[in-house]
Amino acid sequence: MAKKDRMSGNEAVAYAIKQINPDVMPAFPITPSTEIPQMVSTYIANGEIDTEFIPVESEHSSMSAAIGSEAAGARSLTATSSAGLAFMWEELLLAASNRLPVALALVNRTLSGPININCDHSDSMAARDVGWIQIYAETNQEAYDNFIQAYPIAEDVRVHLPIMICQDGFITSHAVMNIELIEDEDVKEFVGEYKPEEFLLNPGKPIAVGPYSVSNYAMEARKNQALAMENSKEVILEVAKKFKDRFGRGVGLFEEYRTEDADYIMLIMGSAAGTAKEAVDNLRDKGIKAGVLKLRVFRPFPAEEIAEALKNCKAVAIMDRTESYNAHGGPLASEVLAGLYRSKVNIETVSYTYGLAGRDFTVDSVYEIFDELQAVVNDGFKPVQHRYIGLRTCE
Secondary structure, three states: OOEEEEEEHHHHHHHHHHHHOOOEEEEOOOOOOOHHHHHHHHHHHOOOOOOEEEEOOOHHHHHHHHHHHHHOOOOEEEEEOHHHHHHOHHHHHHHHHOOOOOEEEEEEOOOOOOOOOOOOOHHHHHOOOOOOEEEEOOOHHHHHHHHHHHHHHHOOOOOOOOEEEEEEOOOOOOOEEEEEEOOHHHHHHHHOOOOOOOOOOOOOOOOOOOOOOOHHHHHHHHHHHHHHHHHHHHHHHHHHHHHHHHHOOOOOOEEEEOOOOOOEEEEEEOOHHHHHHHHHHHHHHOOOOEEEEEEOEEEOOOHHHHHHHHOOOOEEEEEEOOOOOOOOOOHHHHHHHHHHHHOOOOOEEEEEEOOHHHOOOOHHHHHHHHHHHHHHHHHOOOOOOOEEOOOOOOO
16 A cells, blocks of 8 residues: 655655665765765664665775675665766776666766756766666656666666666755655565576675676677667566556656647656646647657667657657757757657757756746747747757847
């Protein structure tokens, strides 16, 4: 039976960790994710869980320790944000290439510089090609639900990859919302016990973790890792269906909001999807066929599925909460455009950058974007691609 409560996103993730009761959690504090290890260590101190908490001297060490404990056969996780994720860089690649299903609670915060502690997706998007599964949350409820689904995805024998469960710093991590918690026993049954086939502390069956790979083998290892990422799409959908069948909520790779007959669609990730949905409801009341496609899973990237979902609309706004510095557009826009082209879906697309370093993204901002999409379709307007929304000017 669901238990109703009010929690911040950090509290919700920490509570999910408490219910899962993983074996090992090394962590180092960094805003705005600090509360997660703080709360978990409190659960441990109070005897509510028996997770081994390892205080370390840096984020590089926290991921190193998580890799070591996971390789030894222990279900492991950590939490971080922004520069903490950047400090883990080398270890992120090792966790993925060693096929270790470590979980990372990532609270998205802009990656310096200039120094700023507010939300955008520059930290996780910069790590998009390190081989980790990436799942994003719109709400505190989704952050909680996503973390409960993390281990069943990552530990599946078809996958065995690390997983980032992402939520927006301060917007969901610290804001308190109504939430439905699942009973402890139901969480434990859903997640199950971790029973790795290969691990270091397995007497009589020695293995090597992280050995030097000569050219005759390294490319094959990379291919197997890529196949695992492809496999994870199917597993994510299976776990999402199992979760929804049992607990009555959740989506798979993305959520389609009022898109069935939409002429204009906004494709967006994270908490700003709620702002977009509110604006779409108001536009629908005015007879404008607007919709939102909220991307939940960025890695593996569901290119074909997105193309199928967008093929009948007239124009799509692709929203990036980060800057790629490629003089062309953000990472989401680049991948969506490639997917549309490959699927031969020929619709109008406009890429936008919004919300950098916590810049407000409002309902009025969404109206402005949908007005521009209508002008593109109806008036032949040529929009500025890669335009910053809410940018201050000298005018």
